[in-house]
Amino acid sequence: DGILAIGSGGPYALAAARGLLQHSQLDASQIITEAMKIAGSIDIYTNQQIIVEELQG
Numbered sequence: 001d002g003i004l005a006i007g008s009g010g011p012y013a014l015a016a017a018r019g020l021l022q023h024s025q026l027d028a029s030q031i032i033t034e035a036m037k038i039a040g041s042i043d044i045y046t047n048q049q050i051i052v053e054e055l056q057g
Contacts, residue, residue, distance in 0.1 A: 001018060003018060003021065005035075008046060009040065009043035009045065012042045012046070013035045013036055014035075016034065016035035016038040016039060017031050017035035028054075029052050033050055033052060037050070
């Protein structure tokens with residue numbers, strides 16, 4: 001599915017991103033942000049200070 005997550009909250013962010021990807025019309029940046037918010041609400045080591053940098057290719 002092209003999704004990668006690392007860190008202590010990685011599994012939570014990965015699960016959230018997969019669900020959002022399959023069941024929403026959000027773009028990649030929005031999916032990342034929402035998945036990180038979900039991970040941050042579950043994992044005490046994942047904060048919700050999110051900065052998204054996009055690579056152009």
